[in-house]
Amino acid sequence: MSIQDKNQLLRFTTAGSVDDGKSTLIGRLLYDSKSIFEDQMEAVKASSEKKGFDYVDLSLLTDGLKSEREQGITIDVAYRYFATPKRKFIIADTPGHIQYTRNMVTGASTANLAIILIDARKGLVEQTHRHSFIASLLRIPHVIVCVNKMDLVDYNQEIYDKIVEDYRSFASKLQVKDVNFVPISALRGDNVVDRSQNMPWYEGSTLLYLLENVHIASDYNHVDCRFPVQLVIRPHTMEYQDFRGYAGRIDGGIFKPGDEVKILPSGFTTKIKDINLDGKTIREAHSPMSVVMTLKDEIDISRGDMIVRPNNQPEVGQDLELMVCWMNQKPMTERTKYIIRHTTKETQAMVKEIQYKVDINTLHRIEGVNEIGMNDIARITLRSAQPIFFDSYSKNRNTGSIILIDQNTNETVGAGMII
Missing domain, CATH: 2.40.30.10 (Translation factors)
Structure with missing residues (x-):
């Protein structure tokens, strides 16, 4: 992993058909990476026993709403945070139902990576196509296809290989470039965090290893400078009476003090005086940082205007x-x-x-x-x-x-x- 990627935040979404094991997979990631508290685990164990299960139902770690747990399905997008020594993660767990395609779009819109779950017993289904197409449409740079429930097909390599072949054939029509495949059992933990002893024929990486090491620094556009102004800051104090800053999130490119910039829609040009982050002046800022810029000239700028480079405009x-x-x-x-x-x-x-x-x-x-x-x-x-x-x-x-x-x-x- 590069220094740029180390400790970077990775946003990923999970998608698949109903009951493909998305919530169980996320629960397994949280549990095996030691990212949950003891009291949470005790509550899940108690709920599992109450349901009559002879195992701990890890899907309950992500199904936060009581009504969802009672139905045994996940309805809305559930966001979860966890971290390992190598990276921080935000997970968007989206429902698998056809009528909740919009929820997947919501969860996937900011994702660096999509995990597509496929039930090893069923192979590719309509929702596999739908979710893969949405991942392609939303230009999610990285996709990991997890063939889940391998324990229910006796860890059969031929079944796994056939699903991989079918998916590659379908994905060839899509704009999906970086695709990895992992055979897993979310329920038993095979190849999720720890390597499976049941599939010696699989020589690839575990799911967590892929998540920790996928290169995302190049996912952002660092060429086309785009800074939409969200807020004009003018403090009404004697100390800062001449201060005029422009706050927002950088949506592309790299900005540095001294750079010549152009303001849209007015067309006026000026130079960046300085860039502030958390009250400190920084030497450069890039997407997706949220900063405050000051400019050398006083120009009429308001929310919705955009600061760009004169020779690189949208x-x-x-x-x-x-x-x-x-x-x-x-x-x-x-x-x-x-x-x-x-x-x-x-x-x-x-x-x-x-x-x-x-x-x-x-x-x-x-x-x-x-x-x-x-x-x-x-x-x-x-x-x-x-x-x-x-x-x-x-x-x-x-x-x-x-x-x-x-x-x-x-x-x-x-x-x-x-x-």
């Missing part, structure tokens, strides 16, 4: 082509108006055209549709009321993503990736 436009995952029960139709949020900018937009929907299983286009239902994925054209400063999603996940909001209810109804 696209500017009001007509946006995007792939959208619809998250609301009320369908999207053409000519409907929504509020869109893009980086720190918020404006109104109207759906100009629904071009087609995607059949998740075949990846074929379904044309001639006039509405998009919940959990559908489609290509649309939006017209925004104000110019948007954007990059394609494939180039920059931060400046290439949009959230659509219902004007009346203020609900998030869709997530879009600019093409």
